[in-house]
Amino acid sequence: MRDDRRCERYEELLPDLLDGILPEDHAAEVRGHVERCDACRRSLEALGRLERELCRLPSLTPDGAAVAAAVTGRLGLERRSRAASLVHSLPLERLALPLGIAAIVLSTFRYFGGMAERLTAALTSCLSGLAGAFEELAATSPSAVDSSALYLSSALILIGCAALSLTALRIVRR
């Protein structure tokens, strides 16, 4: 049955047949020949066997998670990862600078303006929701506004310093 010249041509097409990338009319022709020709059938079976052997390669290779654990272990990255991803999950990067500036501006109002009204006005423009509550409080008890403004501005200074140093740290690390 074997016709060497024809078989050579069909053998060339066998890998594409296995890959499923041979056009259907071509594939049917090759399959027809393989049905009748022992040599080409053996050849196709050997290629199929090769395919199955090679398809074992991924399962014989360490999986990505194990390699990642080994590599981050060698780099000493695991301990840092939790803190780093926590920081990353907050939008601090974008908020740090405006937050820092706002905090310092607000706190100078408290110390140099010295008046609860001015602080309330500043808060109205910056944080309108919070300001409503403040104005209500100012009407009923001005001294409470003064002391809560002190706490608020101290807290804002702390947040501002933290935010600014975080920004500075990022710039230095880059």
Place this chain on the structure above:
Amino acid sequence: MNAPTDQDLVRRSIMGDGRAFASIVERHTRLVYAAVRSVTGDNNEIDDIVQEVFIRIYRNLGSFGGRSALSTWIYSVARNHAINAVSRARPETVPMESAAPLESALPGPDAELERREALAALERILGGLEGRYREVVELRYLAERRYDEIAELLGVPMGTVKTLLHRARLKMRALLPEDDECGVRDDERRQAL
């Protein structure tokens, strides 16, 4: 939520986010194994070399400009490192920092022995392939990349990838052991009928 892009992961890794870098490693483990194996063949030090590649990648993330795909850059770093690792004369140098153990990859000594034997058997088939033939086969079967992805990684037209793979398969088929698979026995059975 969408999976983070390679660029996101690179940026976060540079900021010290270990989990982001772990994702980069996971995404590219097979690619790096393929790159290293195509240079070294099956080799006892391969796990170590792969880990060194990722350490080098971590330390050089800042120099990845994003002009090419991350996988293309990683592939070339991996190949270059593997070429250097092979050319380094090992016996006289100080023993290198050994690979961190790959715990989940090694279920036990028996499984590991089986794995090594299977790899050695495959090496008898793959070991006859030179240069680009081996590269294409590793990328196709181990890294499970499509033809167009292989073409991009190697910087060659897709037709070249198909031709290389085709010739590689014919070479490997000639090296297949004849006796140990059911395919042959089925064939013999059919002939005997």
